Amino acid sequence: MTVRTRFAPSPTGFLHIGGARTALFSWAFAKKHGGQFILRIEDTDVARSTPEAVQAILDGMQWLGLDYDEGPFYQMQRMDRYKQVIQTMLDAGSAYYCYSSKEELEALREQQMANKLKPRYDGKWRPQAGLALPNPPPDVLPVIRFKNPQEGVVAWDDLVKGHIEIANSELDDLIIARADGTPTYNFCVVVDDSDMGITQVIRGDDHVNNTPRQINMLKALAEIDSNIKVPQYAHLSMILGSDGQKLSKRHGAVSVMQYDDDGYLPEAVINYLARLGWSHGDDEVFSKEQFALWFDLDHITPSAAQFNTEKLNWLNAHYIKQADINYLVTDLSQRLNQLNIQVSEQVSLPAAIALYRDRVNTLNELAAGIAYFYQRPVIDALAAEKHLTADIKPIMAQLASALCAIDWQAPAIHHEIEAAVTSNGLKFPKLAMPLRVILTGIAQSPSIDQVMALLGKDEVLARINLAIN
RNA sequence: GUCCCCAUCGUCUAGAGGCCUAGGACACCUCCCUUUCACGGAGGCGACCGGGGUUCGAAUCCCCGUGGGGACGCCA
Numbered sequence: 001m002t003v004r005t006r007f008a009p010s011p012t013g014f015l016h017i018g019g020a021r022t023a024l025f026s027w028a029f030a031k032k033h034g035g036q037f038i039l040r041i042e043d044t045d046v047a048r049s050t051p052e053a054v055q056a057i058l059d060g061m062q063w064l065g066l067d068y069d070e071g072p073f074y075q076m077q078r079m080d081r082y083k084q085v086i087q088t089m090l091d092a093g094s095a096y097y098c099y100s101s102k103e104e105l106e107a108l109r110e111q112q113m114a115n116k117l118k119p120r121y122d123g124k125w126r127p128q129a130g131l132a133l134p135n136p137p138p139d140v141l142p143v144i145r146f147k148n149p150q151e152g153v154v155a156w157d158d159l160v161k162g163h164i165e166i167a168n169s170e171l172d173d174l175i176i177a178r179a180d181g182t183p184t185y186n187f188c189v190v191v192d193d194s195d196m197g198i199t200q201v202i203r204g205d206d207h208v209n210n211t212p213r214q215i216n217m218l219k220a221l222a223e224i225d226s227n228i229k230v231p232q233y234a235h236l237s238m239i240l241g242s243d244g245q246k247l248s249k250r251h252g253a254v255s256v257m258q259y260d261d262d263g264y265l266p267e268a269v270i271n272y273l274a275r276l277g278w279s280h281g282d283d284e285v286f287s288k289e290q291f292a293l294w295f296d297l298d299h300i301t302p303s304a305a306q307f308n309t310e311k312l313n314w315l316n317a318h319y320i321k322q323a324d325i326n327y328l329v330t331d332l333s334q335r336l337n338q339l340n341i342q343v344s345e346q347v348s349l350p351a352a353i354a355l356y357r358d359r360v361n362t363l364n365e366l367a368a369g370i371a372y373f374y375q376r377p378v379i380d381a382l383a384a385e386k387h388l389t390a391d392i393k394p395i396m397a398q399l400a401s402a403l404c405a406i407d408w409q410a411p412a413i414h415h416e417i418e419a420a421v422t423s424n425g426l427k428f429p430k431l432a433m434p435l436r437v438i439l440t441g442i443a444q445s446p447s448i449d450q451v452m453a454l455l456g457k458d459e460v461l462a463r464i465n466l467a468i469n
Numbered sequence: 470g471u472c473c474c475c476a477u478c479g480u481c482u483a484g485a486g487g488c489c490u491a492g493g494a495c496a497c498c499u500c501c502c503u504u505u506c507a508c509g510g511a512g513g514c515g516a517c518c519g520g521g522g523u524u525c526g527a528a529u530c531c532c533c534g535u536g537g538g539g540a541c542g543c544c545a
Contacts, residue, residue, distance in 0.1 A: 010545045045544055102543070109542090118471040119541060143543055161474065170472055170541095178543040185545045208473065209540040237475075238538080244480095246538080272481095275494085279482055282493040301475095301482075304538065308480050311495040321508085359507045387505095417504090432504045444506030 003035030004199050007061075007068070008189070010042040011053035014255035015060030017307065018204065018239045018247060021273045024291075025236060025300075026202040027066045028274075031292035038196055039071035044188055046076070060256040064266050065288060073196070075188050082183040085191050085221070086144060086176060094220040095176060097142035098125040099134075120172035121145070144177040146187070146217055154212035159200065159234035159297040166212045174213055186210055190217045194228050202234045202297075205304075211235075234297050237304045239276060244306055252307075263335070263362030265323065268316035276305045285318060313361040320357050320366065328353050328363075335367040336374065347373040351454055355446050373455060376463065377441025387433040387443060393468045395424050395431060396438075400464045408457045414449040438467040 007023040009015065015023075030037035039061070043049040058072070075082075089095035100108075100121075109119040125133060126147060136142070148171050155165035176187035183191075189210075193201060215230055222228040241252035259269050267287065274291045275284065278300050286294070320328070329349050336343055343349050352370040360366045371377075379388075399420040406412045421431050432448045439460065445451050452460050 008545090012545075042545060048544070105543090113470070113541095116470040120471095158474095164473075166473070172541095175543050180543085182543090184543070189545090205474075206539060207545090210545090212473095235474085240538090242480085244537090275481065277481085279493095281483065284481090284494050299483095303475050305482090306480060308495070311481065314495055317508090356507095358509090414504095427504085429504050436505065442506090446505095446507085448504065 001199060003030055003033035004038060004197050005030045005035065005202055006038040006040050006071075006193070006196065006198050007066075008040040008042050008192075008203070009057050010045060010048075011050060011057060012045065012048040013053055014056040014257065016247065016253045016255060017273070018253075019057075020060060020064060020066075020256045020269070021239060021276060022202065022204055022236055023061060023066050024064070024270060024273055025278070025295070027068075028292045028295035029200060029202060029297065030069070032295045035199070036069040037067075038073070038198070039068040040073045040075070040192060040196070041071075042075050042185065042188065044075050044182060044185060046182070049076075056255065056257070063257060063260055064270060070196075073192070075192065078188075078192070079182070081195070082177075082188060082191055083181070086183065086187075088224055089146070089176075089220065090144065092220075092224050093127070094147050094223075095144050096125060096127050096147060096173075097136075098145045098173075098175070099136045099140045099142045100124055101137075101140050118170070121174075123173060126173055141179040143175045143179050145173040146176050146213075146220070148173050148213065148216050154215050156211065156215060156230070156233055158208075158211075159202075159232055160237075160300045161208070161235055161302050164208065164211075168212075168216070171213060171216070176217075186213050187217065190214050190221065193231055194218065194221065198231050200232045200234060200297075202236065205235050205237045208235050234300070236300065237277060237302055240304050240306045242307050242309060247307070263364035263366070264312065264316050265319045265363070268312060268319045271315050271319075272312045276307070277301045285315065317361045320360060320363065323357075325350050325353065328357065328366075331363055332367055332370070335363060336371065339367060339371065341367075341371055341374045344374055346456055346459065347454055355450060355454060359446070372440045376466075377439075379437060379467070380442050383437045383441075383443040387437050388467065389434075392431065392434050395420055395426075396434065396464060396468050398423075399431065400461055400468075403457065403461065408453060410447070410449040410453040413452050417449065435464075439463050 005026040007026050009019055027037045041054055041057070043054070054072075061068070086095060098121075105121070108122060112119045125145070127133060149168045151168060153165045153167050154171075155163065157163050174186055175184055177183050211233055218228060218230045222230075239247060241247045243252075245251060247253040256269065260266075270288045270291070271286060274286070278295070280286075280294045280299065332349065332353060333343055352373045353366065356366055356369045360369055399416060402416045402420060403413065406416060417431055417435070418428065421428055433443060435448050435452070436443055436445050439445075439448075439451060439455060
């Protein structure tokens with residue numbers, strides 16, 4: 001049987017890091033087995049779903065390079081199908097109308113909680129042999145509930161967590177259609193996973209409790225249509241924030257697109273996410289394609305993982321070092337523009353990137369790091385105080401005039417600094433440090449002769465003159 | 470409260486009863502390289518939640534604690 005997996009986000013917000021990992025693992029599992037990966041938008045919560053969120057999810061998937069073979073399918077466009085299935089369940093007696101009002105149910109819940117019981121529907125409208133139902137109140141629009149088995153257990157062998165079983169007595173009759181007729185999540189999932197031929201449901205840990213209900217519905221459906229099969233399930237544990245707390249919209253969860261804004265490469269984010277909860281021996285650095293070849297469900301950690309920005313940074317630094325220079329040039333032009341820095345022809349952008357890329361964790365750091373090639377820096381006061389002392393100014397002037405005459409190459413520049421330094425009985429850093437401060441504004445930079453070579457003679461002399469006069 | 474899940478260095482993890490004196494990676498520390506800061510190189514620090522079993526032998530299997538998390542919606 002061909003492997004078919006799906007990613008089924010609800011469009012109530014952006015694609016965050018946890019969702020992205022779920023999508024990545026589902027994607028990789030399908031790729032690994034030569035199957036299909038399907039995108040399905042679960043938008044049955046009309047009140048909270050937005051087209052902007054749909055777009056945000058699509059954007060996130062695209063940025064990460066998670067291509068889907070089918071979809072996006074929208075549940076709201078499958079209403080007729082859901083209603084049809086609900087009708088067959090009603091006809092088969094595996095679903096029934098329930099006239100309990102929201103207020104009634106709320107009171108029931110509170111009472112049960114007060115009695116330290118698990119809150120659940122009391123089965124008031126559940127048809128039972130030999131038992132007459134109350135007369136439907138005229139003012140209540142009924143919901144439709146699934147008639148969950150009351151005896152026995154539901155069990156499945158979770159591909160991540162192993163054997164899980166839950167007594168049916170723990171489950172109640174869940175609502176599959178609201179009073180307004182729209183179907184609810186657990187029901188739609190079951191119909192869709194079945195219709196779409198999903199073979200492995202790979203999803204977040206928070207769905208473990210939904211699984212027995214879904215299996216029961218699938219089994220009820222299978223009695224009506226023998227083609228319906230229960231898929232396999234793999235529940236991924238969640239990703240915690242750096243502080244070990246649960247990520248939520250209020251706490252730490254950010255859009256994957258934020259990583260783009262912050263200067264992370266999608267390769268780094270993918271690689272990082274792949275190693276969060278999954279491993280392949282001691283391998284740490286690998287591409288998305290390699291991941292798709294290696295991925296398996298056997299090496300997924302069942303415990304929750306904490307997000308760690310340091311490691312992401314390390315991977316990002318690695319991928320920046322490896323990146324295609326043309327890609328970086330395009331990216332950095334945009335980032336510099338956003339910083340209101342015009343990339344001039346005077347200084348080669350590829351050369352500036354090449355000189356600086358080994359020193360940064362993010363593309364934003366890279367942009368900030370090469371900014372002084374394109375605009376005069378603000379001189380750091382502390383650095384100036386330490387290195388740009390009065391006694392160095394005559395020597396700086398001496399160097400400046402010597403530099404005027406030379407062929408503008410790093411070795412020649414180095415030679416002149418060396419000459420100025422030794423003729424005054426000093427060491428190289430004594431002049432290199434103030435030069436750094438003058439030219440870059442701060443006391444850390446790549447080799448000063450290389451910085452000077454790249455900056456250009458006119459600009460170097462201009463900045464020196466500005467500083468010593 | 471009830472049900473379900475989880476538990477190896479600070480963090481991500483390797484580990485399928487003897488290969489474990491518990492391995493790797495990030496971070497941290499030291500040294501080397503060096504013109505500053507990085508990069509790079511070489512070292513170092515650092516963990517099997519506790520208690521009982523099972524076994525000749527347990528990080529690994531079982532039970533009980535403890536701690537963490539999730540779920541209990543006419544949300545998904």
